[in-house]
Amino acid sequence: MATYYSEEHEWVLVEGDVATIGITKHAADQLGEIVFIEQKEAGDEFEKGDEIGVIESVKAASEIYAPLDGEVVEVNGDLEDNPGALNESPEGDAWIYKVKLANAAQLEELMDLDGYKALIG
């Protein structure tokens, strides 16, 4: 098990060939109070950089970009009714997708925690 971070402020927790993806606490704090999330469905495939969802705060809408290639195997459906969980527990209960990795080599393009901490200062 290892956790990686993207420049788009997502965390990627890898267990075997499945990764759990969410947004970092830093991202949630920057977005402000989250009131809506639009998610893809299980079975949807995507490539790194694709838009895989939208998060809306009181202030504005922000896209979620795929940190790597994959296929959605599970969607956290609780977020639809309780988007505020993304502020309360963005790196815990409020994960967004579980995805099957299509290209594990892409993990090397992501950051570790120290690298991410350096990014956000």
Place this chain on the structure above:
Amino acid sequence: MSDAPKRTPLYDLHVELGGKMVDFAGWEMPVQYPMGIMGEHNHTRAKAGLFDVSHMGQVILRGENVGEKLETLCPQAYATLKEGKARYGFFTNEDGGIMDDLIVSNAGDHFFVVVNAGLRHQDIPHMEANLDGVEVTEIFDRALVAVQGPAAENVVGELCPAARDMKFMESIVADIAGVECRISRLGYTGEDGYEISIPEDKAIEVTRAFLAHDDCEPAGLGARDSLRLEAGLCLYGNDIDQSTSPVEASLGWAMQKRRKEEGGFPGAARIQKELAEGAAKKLVGIKPTGRAPARQHVEVQCLEGNTIGEITSGSFGPTVGGPVAMGYVSAGHGEPGEKVNLIIRGKAQPAAIVSLPFVQQNYKR
């Protein structure tokens, strides 16, 4: 306006209170404090929020018959505005569009006008050029603070008992914590409250005195926007602009009967025609059925799939507990209850036309 953003007399206090500062209309203003937009919004509806609105232009008009002269620029009855009273209005252009919206108060020996921050550079020359014999003076040395919410009367009244006896749209000069201020019972949140014009060197001191009240918390531009949207109040640049007429903007209530009948203001021909025959489009409340907020510029379609209009303001309404929006729909549409679709990120989302406001206004009449 390429200069660095300007700071209001309350800037240091905003920073001390943890305000998240953003550039708004050329001013460095707090969009929110640590409480957050929703918390500040809810606190304002439940108790009292304090907003810095010093970025708005405060203007003094002195001369003979200022009210009558203002009537040549505005479709409001300012000639008959009584001393100590304030009235919402707008400058119209020759095409009947809205140049800016404003609040005019009759202060006895002068008129006091508050205009939008981003439009002072248009409005002041406009008044100077068209108000013959009127001295137009912009005030740069006063802060403007809004205390809004059901507890505003207690917050302001404990420091200035005379404020308790004021009614909605009344304006007085009185001391607050030993400082002479202009106090007006009005605001732009849909709640009871006051706007207080304070000499800049005392602005932080007086503001701290309000904030010392247990029920009063600072609130930023974010909460101000969601509060005014729920109250069905227009934001210049979003919901109204140079092309939209007051009739289209559903602002008929803000034009007094005599002015509507007599005309005599810029664009009267179009405005009177629209009053008689209806306008090509009108501003309405739009309530998305689902959870997705519909933002500015989202397309509005009728159920048959034809475009009938566009969202001009849209966000999440904390008091409503869901998304709220305003927008224009073309003539023949816009009856409360009408079902429409909003095209959000390419997908049609159901919504309904509703009566404004979303949240009942709570003024002290």
